[in-house]
Amino acid sequence: MKTIVTPSEVLSLAFGTTHTLEEGAVPPHAILSAEESYLLPALGEELYKALKADGGDEVLQNLALEYLKQPLALYVASRLLPTLAVRFGSAGVVRLAGESFEVVDDATLHRAVVRMRADADRLLARATSHLASHPELYPSYNPAQRLHRIVGGVVI
Numbered sequence: 001m002k003t004i005v006t007p008s009e010v011l012s013l014a015f016g017t018t019h020t021l022e023e024g025a026v027p028p029h030a031i032l033s034a035e036e037s038y039l040l041p042a043l044g045e046e047l048y049k050a051l052k053a054d055g056g057d058e059v060l061q062n063l064a065l066e067y068l069k070q071p072l073a074l075y076v077a078s079r080l081l082p083t084l085a086v087r088f089g090s091a092g093v094v095r096l097a098g099e100s101f102e103v104v105d106d107a108t109l110h111r112a113v114v115r116m117r118a119d120a121d122r123l124l125a126r127a128t129s130h131l132a133s134h135p136e137l138y139p140s141y142n143p144a145q146r147l148h149r150i151v152g153g154v155v156i
Contacts, residue, residue: 002052003031004039005069005076013070014077014116025084026076034075039068042124043131044145047138060139067127074120078113085109 007026011019040048051060052069066074099155132140 001027001032001052003028004064005072007031009069010073010076013073016084017154021084026080030080031072031076034072034079038075038120038124042128044140044142046140046142046145047131050140063127063131063138067123067130071120071127072122074116078116078120081109081116095103112113116129137151 007023009020009025009027010026010031015021030067036049039051043051050057051064060106128143132143135141
């Protein structure tokens with residue numbers, strides 16, 4: 001399953017270089033789900049499929065690198081944060097509580113998720129603005145097909 005961003009990129013782009021998470025914490029299905037939930041509606045099916053193709057189109061590679069990987073990583077991380085706060089095992093679902101760490105309360109976790117999604121929405125809006133202002137570079141982008149729009153701070 002080819003994704004626009006790798007698990008390693010999600011971790012470094014969303015959490016920086018000081019995180020202690022393993023790549024396995026970011027399953028490929030979480031990336032694909034975020035792509036289809038956020039990028040596909042914003043880019044339209046034709047451009048999304050072109051990005052996912054194995055071709056070496058330099059313009060599309062630069063688009064992904066400069067405009068799409070960062071918001072995608074934030075969307076993936078925002079979806080994973082609640083899961084990262086718990087562990088699944090023989091005792092059922094438990095919250096982490098290490099010796100030198102304090103479990104974050106639900107309200108704080110919710111604020112972190114909301115902030116990540118707001119940052120991702122803003123960056124994705126920047127990407128679609130770039131696409132719309134450079135139609136000669138992205139002939140497969142059709143702004144009329146775009147489903148994801150931000151109007152007055154609300155994602156439609």
